[in-house]
Amino acid sequence: MLRGLLDGAACDDVAALYGEEAGFRSHVHMARHGFGRGEYRYFAYPLPPLVADLRGILYPRLTSIANRWHERMGMAVRFPAEHAEFLARCHDAGQRRPTPLLLQYGAGDYNCLHQDLYGEHVFPLQAAVLLSAPGEDFAGGEFVLTEQRPRMQSRAAVVPLAKGDAVVFAVNARPVRGSLGDYRVTMRHGVSEIRSGRRHTLGVIFHDAA
Ligand SMILES: O=C(O)CCC(=O)C(=O)O
Ligand SMILES: [Fe+2]
Secondary structure: OEOOOOOHHHHHHHHHHHHOOOOEEEEEEHHHHOOEEOEEEEEOOOOOHHHHHHHHHHHHHHHHHHHHHHHHOOOOOOOOOOHHHHHHHHHHOOOOEOOOEEEEEOOOOEEEEEOOOOOOOOOOEEEEEEOOOEOOOEEEOOEEEEEEOOOOOOEEEEEOOOOOOEEEEEOOEEEEEEOOEEEEEEEEEEEOOEEEEOEEEEEEOOOOEO
16 A cells, blocks of 8 residues: 555545546446446546656656566566656557546446456556545445455455555456465455445556557
8 A cells, every 4th residue: 555645635636636627538337348337438648747747756766576476476577677668569559549448437337357468468557546435425335455366265354445545456367476476366346345335446556559
């Protein structure tokens, strides 16, 4: 968790973008795709400055974890120091569409457990920033992670985010140290049902989409 990544005013400014027509490349109604209930919009390029800055600032702080994870999971790909360089790799492979997104949930909405994979190129960590205040703007709507371990039952974790907090989590898999060395666990994330009110999130994914 990154506590207080954004202050309250910045959260409100980003959440308010949801209602604007311009600045997005697509609008997804989750129920139509079986993804849950609620909606989200992918930003278009150029990203709003705050979103572009978050991507550029968080990425270089995560590359050493990403590279260590890949080494431990026996994956050959390594990540360059700067986000622009990694994006160029995505774009050269045809993954050119921006993936940062704004999500909006109302009462009864939820986000099914999923993974945000959009092509061959995957940066193994992503971030989500909670833009609304639990207990004040909404009730329910907890950020949930599950880890699926080999030959074991899945385990869930709830991330107790406050408004402005971010969670950095595994996109796809992460290594876990066991008595026989590292093994790989498959991670998924989602959001439990919002019982009342309205909840907004900013999702920051570092690879672009095909
Ligand atoms: O609304 C949330 O907390 C989860 C959003 C999400 O799935 C994401 O940012 O990838
Ligand atoms: Fe997601």
